[in-house]
Amino acid sequence: MRRWNVLRFINMVTPVRTVLLLPMGATLVFGAWLEAKNPGSSDSAVAFLMLLQLFAVSTGFVSHARRGFYDPVLERVPRRAIAHFFCALWPGCIVLVGIGIAELIAGGRTHALGASAWTALALISSVAWAVSVRAGALSGGAVWLLASLALLLSGRGLNVLGVIKAAELGQASLRDVVETGLLYPVTIPSLNLSTPAEAILLGVSATALTAGVEYIARADFPIREEQG
């Protein structure tokens, strides 16, 4: 199977669910509509996209591998894992670029094409994907969202709105920004990240991606019936 076909094959075997693709498409339309109405106002569409991406990228690997679904992919296992990640990632990238193009056409602030939005997409995608590799479809998004909600409801989380406001004014501390980004990833595009904060969050993202790929490369996936 050629490289291109490996991506097509994995996309066919482990597609992003239609129930998530449809709202992602709607988010693109919503973002474009917001930009047409009031240039520079698509922040909420970008935040909603990040929320959807948490779940879209959590496609799961182990359950499919243990049924032999990836057997026809005659590629080295790490390449197979990276192809699996890209197949989960692409819908979010397309919608973010689409909202960015709408922003450029509207002539307002290019929020979706900014470094913060792409750092958020990278972090959310790699961490949620890595969690779902073993834990199963949708698990990455569910775990992260539940943890964020639990912290928020318990009152032990950070003062999120305060940090966002301080970040807008360039007054938030690096620690507050990074903690907010990790605990409430949906807020990252609004955090006006500094270069060190971006570097830390991208480092976390790269570590999560490496951990997911390494797990797939090192673990064994016996067919369920055989293991007994």
Place this chain on the structure above:
Amino acid sequence: MTARLEGRGLSKSYGRRRVLQDVNLTLEGGVALGLIGPNGAGKTTLLRVLSGFLRSDAGKVSDVSGILESAMPRRRFAQFGGAHTIPPHVRARSWGILVSLGAWIPGEKRRVRDLSRGTRQMLGLRSTLARPNVDTLLFDEPWEGLDPDGARWLNATLLERVAAGAAVLVSSHRLHDLAAVCDRYAFLRDGSLRVCSREEIGPVVGGDELMREFDKRKDPA
């Protein structure tokens, strides 16, 4: 005969359960080897270790180019793991286009889960056999769900491939079909493997003779 694929000292355990224990197996070009064993004997595990889909705890798998890495797909090699290894949600036509790269594309537009068991099996077998430049074929329960015509087609196809010099390993409980295709038989029980030629079993080898051999190994006393 050329050894196309060779496993030496292969062992594999799942937790405390030892499935393969120091298994040695050679697949030669132009020979069909039948793999026989009770349920849970480790036939699928052995096939997946040889295929490079599973790591063995000990032992090596090699081909003409040398020792093969664990969990790395083999070249010039095709494996059929059963109809259940085809994702049920994909459309048969899309699967055929991608897996067989156009060599055999089914007209069937339904999803795999909506096909009959035999059609699913046929889809998997056709996809495996359509892979180009293959000289080693591994099949796990290939006759499962096939009607008599399908079974006849499969037997003829396997014999053709063997005559053309391919090395074939077939695991099945359908001993009559195995007897129609295979030249040698490997009995797997309690993690150990013993290979017999047709001559060792008797002048005529059919399903009944294989069943007798299988029973002997089940209860050596």
